[in-house]
Amino acid sequence: MFIELDHPMFSSVELRGKALIVHSMQAGPRVLRENVQDLAVALQGSLLRVVAFTEQDQAWFFSGEDELHSERLDLGAPYGGGGRLICDGLGTCHLFYFVRQSPGLSSLLRHQRFTDSWSKAQTVTANVFGELWGYSVSWHSDQYLHLTYLGHKDRRLLYRVYDLEHGLWSGAVTVSEATCAHPQFLSAGTLHLFWLEELDRTVLKVRSKKEHWSAPLTLSTGGQHAGLVGFALNEGEWSVLWGEGSDFYQTPLDRWEERGTAERGDFEYLWKVQGGITLPMYIAKGKREAKKMVEPPAVPGEPEPAAEEPPRELEPTPEDTARRRREQEEARAQAAFMEQAFRTLQEWERVREEVRRWQQELKAPPPVDLAPLTARLERLERRLMNLQKAQEAEKALGETSRAQLDRELTRLKARLDQLEEEKPRRRSFWWRVLGRA
Numbered sequence: 236m237f238i239e240l241d242h243p244m245f246s247s248v249e250l251r252g253k254a255l256i257v258h259s260m261q262a263g264p265r266v267l268r269e270n271v272q273d274l275a276v277a278l279q280g281s282l283l284r285v286v287a288f289t290e291q292d293q294a295w296f297f298s299g300e301d302e303l304h305s306e307r308l309d310l311g312a313p314y315g316g317g318g319r320l321i322c323d324g325l326g327t328c329h330l331f332y333f334v335r336q337s338p339g340l341s342s343l344l345r346h347q348r349f350t351d352s353w354s355k356a357q358t359v360t361a362n363v364f365g366e367l368w369g370y371s372v373s374w375h376s377d378q379y380l381h382l383t384y385l386g387h388k389d390r391r392l393l394y395r396v397y398d399l400e401h402g403l404w405s406g407a408v409t410v411s412e413a414t415c416a417h418p419q420f421l422s423a424g425t426l427h428l429f430w431l432e433e434l435d436r437t438v439l440k441v442r443s444k445k446e447h448w449s450a451p452l453t454l455s456t457g458g459q460h461a462g463l464v465g466f467a468l469n470e471g472e473w474s475v476l477w478g479e480g481s482d483f484y485q486t487p488l489d490r491w492e493e494r495g496t497a498e499r500g501d502f503e504y505l506w507k508v509q510g511g512i513t514l515p516m517y518i519a520k521g522k523r524e525a526k527k528m529v530e531p532p533a534v535p536g537e538p539e540p541a542a543e544e545p546p547r548e549l550e551p552t553p554e555d556t557a558r559r560r561r562e563q564e565e566a567r568a569q570a571a572f573m574e575q576a577f578r579t580l581q582e583w584e585r586v587r588e589e590v591r592r593w594q595q596e597l598k599a600p601p602p603v604d605l606a607p608l609t610a611r612l613e614r615l616e617r618r619l620m621n622l623q624k625a626q627e628a629e630k631a632l633g634e635t636s637r638a639q640l641d642r643e644l645t646r647l648k649a650r651l652d653q654l655e656e657e658k659p660r661r662r663s664f665w666w667r668v669l670g671r672a
Contacts, residue, residue, distance in 0.1 A: 236249065236250040236274065236506070237249045237250075237505065237506065238274075238276045238506045238507065238508060238513060239505055239506065239507040239508070239516075240276070240278065240283070240507075240508050241278070241507075241508070241509075242278060242281070242283060243260070243281065244259060244260055244261075244283075244300065244301045245257055245258060245259055245260065245283055246258045246259070246260060248274065248276050248283075248285055249264075250271060250273070250274050253269060253270050253271050253272070254266050254268075254269055254271065255267045255268045255269075255271040255274060255285070255287045257285070257297075257303065267285070267287070267297060267303065267305070268287050268295055268305075270289060270290065271287045271288065271289060272288050272289060272290050272314065273287075273288040273314070273316065273318050274286065274287050274288065274318065275288075275318040275319050275320035275330065275332075275513075276320060276508055276513055277320040277321060277322045277328060277508060277511055277512070277513070278322065278508050278511060279322040279326070279328060279511060281300045282298060282299065282300055283297075283298065283299060283300070283303065284296075284297070284298050284320055284322065284328055285297040285298075285303070285320075286308065286318060286320050286330055288314045288318050288332070289314070290314075291313065291314075292309065292310050292311060292312055292313050292314065293307055293308060293309050293310060294307075294308045294310060294314070294318075295307060295308065296308045296349070296353070308330075308347075308353055310332070310334075310345075310356065311355075311356050312334040312335075312345075312356075313334070313335070314332060314333075314334075315332070315333035315334050315335045315342050315343075315365060316332070316333050316342075316365060316366070316367060317331070317332055317333040317342070317344075317365060317366065317367045317369070317370070318330070318331070318332045318367075319331045319332070319367075319370075319372055319513070320513075321372050321373070321374055321380070321511060321512055322374070322511035322512075323374040323380065323399070323511070324374060324376070324378075324511075325378075325399065326350060327348055327349065327350050327399070328348070328349040328350075329346060329347070329348055329349075329372070329374075329380060330346070330347045330348075330349065330353075331344060331345070331346055331359075331370075331372055332344075332345055333345070333363070333365045335365070336361065336362075341361065341362045341363060341364070341365065341387035342362075342363045342364075342365030342387075343358050343360075343361050343363070344358070344359045344360050344361075344363045344370065344384065345357065345358055345359065346358075346359050346397075346404075357402075359382065359395070359404055360384070360393075360395070360404075360407065362386065362387040362388070363384050363385070363386070363387060364384070364385035364386065364387050364390055365387075368416065368417045369384060369385040369390075369416075369418075370382065370383065370384035370385065370418065371383050371384075371418045371419045371420045371428075372420070372512075373420030373421070373422050373426065373512055374422065374511060374512070375422045375426045375444075376422070377426075378399065379396050379397060379398065379399075380396070380397035380399065381394070381395075381396055381397075381420060381426065382394070382395045382396070382397065382404075383395075383410065383418045383420065383428060383430075384418070385415060385416070385418070389412075389414065390414045390415055390416070391409060391410075391411060391412050391413070391414070391415065392409070392410040392411040392415040392418060392430055393407045393408065393409055393410065394407065394408045394409075394410050394428075395407055395408070410428070410430075410442070410451075411430070411432060411440075411451070413432050413433065413434060414432070414433040415430050415431060415432050415433070416430070416431045416433065416437075417430060417431045417462075417464060418430040419464065419514075419515070420512075421466060421473065421475075421488075421514070422510065422512075423473045423488060425443050425444065425445060425488070425489065426443065426444040427441055427442070427443050427444075427488065428441065428442045428443075428444075428448075429441050429454075429464060429475060431461060431462065431464070436457050436458075436459065436460055436461075437460040437461050437462065438453050438454075438455045438457055438461055439453070439454045439455040439461040439464060439477050440452065440453055440454065441454055441475075441491070443489065452491060454475070454477070454484075454486060454491060454494065455477065455479055455484070456479060456482075456484070458479060458480075458482075459479040459480035459482070460479065460480070460583070460587075461477050461478070461479050462477065462478055462479075463477060463478040463504070464476070464477045464515065465477070465504055465514075465515040465516055465517045466514055466515065466516055466517065467485070467502070467516065467517045467518070467519070468509070468516070469519070472487060472488075473487070473488045474486060474487045474488060475488065476497065476502070476517045478499065482496065483496065483497050483498065483499040484496055484497065485497040500520075501519060501520055502517040502518060502519055502520065503517070503518045503519075503520055504516070504517055505518060
């Protein structure tokens with residue numbers, strides 16, 4: 236990852252492999268830290284701010300104008316990607332990053348502030364689509380921090396605002412119910428929100444905010460899938476550029492009807508820090524001004540060279556030659572990467588067309604009418620319920636009859652015992668004979 240800077244002392248910051256490298260105007264490239272997983276960069280006036288995320292639950296914060304000083308930053312949880320560093324207009328830096336939730340695959344989006352020291356981590360929202368291109372944050376002149384992000388399940392586009400005075404985030408407002416990707420803020424006088432919306436074709440949409448947000452407007456033609464959105468700044472005028480298949484388009488901000496075609500080969504695509512935020516930029520080839528080396532101050536009393544002496548051309552130093560060679564190799568690698576991205580996008584468009592054609596040709600078999608089978612099952616269920624109820628009733632009646640029979644037998648036995656006691660004693664034979672006499 237290579238991020239270019241507009242700074243008097245540093246030209247760029249690079250993550251090469253797992254080494255964090257800062258490119259200085261005078262000293263050349265220098266390794267700041269090893270075993271770095273990700274980085275976030277911002278400029279606050281002449282202060283360079285860099286956050287290097289390690290593979291653990293901590294990061295390193297580098298800050299300075301000409302010499303970078305470092306301090307450790309505890310995240311409180313393992314880093315989950317998506318690191319961004321934003322500087323507002325009030326002297327505060329805002330760090331955003333993902334933390335994985337324990338259940339599921341969604342992420343928590345966290346926020347930390349730095350003025351003189353780092354604040355504790357604050358959870359902005361849960362169930363966020365945990366990719367770097369899944370959200371965007373920007374500071375605007377209305378003194379609010381604006382956040383847009385994608386939901387985890389359906390990737391709909393949501394929007395929140397942060398109040399610096401109270402330190403609170405607003406509730407979420409839905410920007411688009413469709414499946415979205417690559418939201419990006421641009422604060423250039425007016426706050427603009429760009430995003431890709433996946434319909435039958437992937438289209439580029441924009442909304443702008445003055446007092447209130449405008450209605451969504453489609454910028455792309457819709458002929459092919461839109462992608463590779465970036466911005467260009469030429470003589471103080473901003474424009475947005477994007478690709479549609481093999482075509483390339485450019486339109487100035489707020490003059491959307493002036494959309495025109497451009498040559499993709501005339502631009503270099505890179506990440507650059509602009510106004511306290513890192514943006515995807517298209518820089519016109521041949522118009523990139525070389526960064527000027529800082530000249531040492533003149534020594535008092537040193538005689539100035541004679542006016543008639545012609546200036547001598549300095550031969551390039553080995554460091555300058557190596558830097559130019561490295562920049563040329565990076566430009567070639569970037570161009571090759573962009574060409575590969577265009578080819579991949581075209582292949583993806585062909586695959587989507589094939590899938591859409593298959594969906595139209597393949598027809599599902601007619602549904603089977605299960606109503607008779609369902610009615611028969613319901614009748615069988617009712618019969619089984621009736622049989623079960625009848626069986627339970629007969630069982631209850633049998634138990635009642637048996638209890639009644641037991642009571643009758645008990646009473647009959649008691650009666651027999653009573654009769655046995657009341658039966659007269661039988662007299663003997665001689666008693667009966669003599670009694671008659």
